[in-house]
Amino acid sequence: MRRDIEVMAGAFVGIGILHFVRPRPFERIVPKPLPAKKQLVLASGAAEIALGAMMLNPGTRRLGGLGAVGLLAAVFPANVQMTLDAVRSKRTPTWFTIGTIARLPLQAPMIRIALKAARS
Template identity: 75%
Template sequence: MTRDITIMGSAFIGIGVLHLVKPGPFENIVPKVLPRKKDLVYASGVVEIAAGAMMLHPRTRRLGGLGAVALLAGVFPANVQMTADALRSSRAPAWYKAGTVLRLPLQAPMIRIALKAARA
């Protein structure tokens, strides 16, 4: 297994656990039009943990990589919401605003790594 798949799988597990332990910050970035924000955060956390764990094991890496791609696509609107909220906020520091903008194109290399896991 390559290092990037290991790092991403491990990060998915860690961030997924955070979704379950501290859902509040994640609820705040769920697009406003979606209902049951906490349920969506919990569900995405469980999927994130599962996809991360599956990417770490050779027998399940393909399914884990495909699950990670689907998750990354599914949560992208939340990342856009977070950026929009940050840019509109007069209280958000400039470094945070810049970070949310720079985070959006990072989805592409993450999807590439997940696809690499799916092909491994």
């Protein structure tokens, strides 16, 4: 397996666990119109853990990669919301705002890696 797939799978598992350990930061970036923020955070965390594990297993890597593509697309609005909140807040540190802006285009290479996992 390629190292990039392993790293992304590990990141999915680790960040998915954080959804359960510290859900509040994730709840804050759920787009405003969506209800049941805590439930959405827990569901996306469970999905990240499952998809990360699936990408590590050759028998489930294809489904895990395709699921990861879908999850990355589904959570992109939360990343946009986090960036908008950071840009609009006078209290947000500049380094954090820059990081949220820089994070948005990183979705593309992450989707490419997930697609690579689905093809392997």
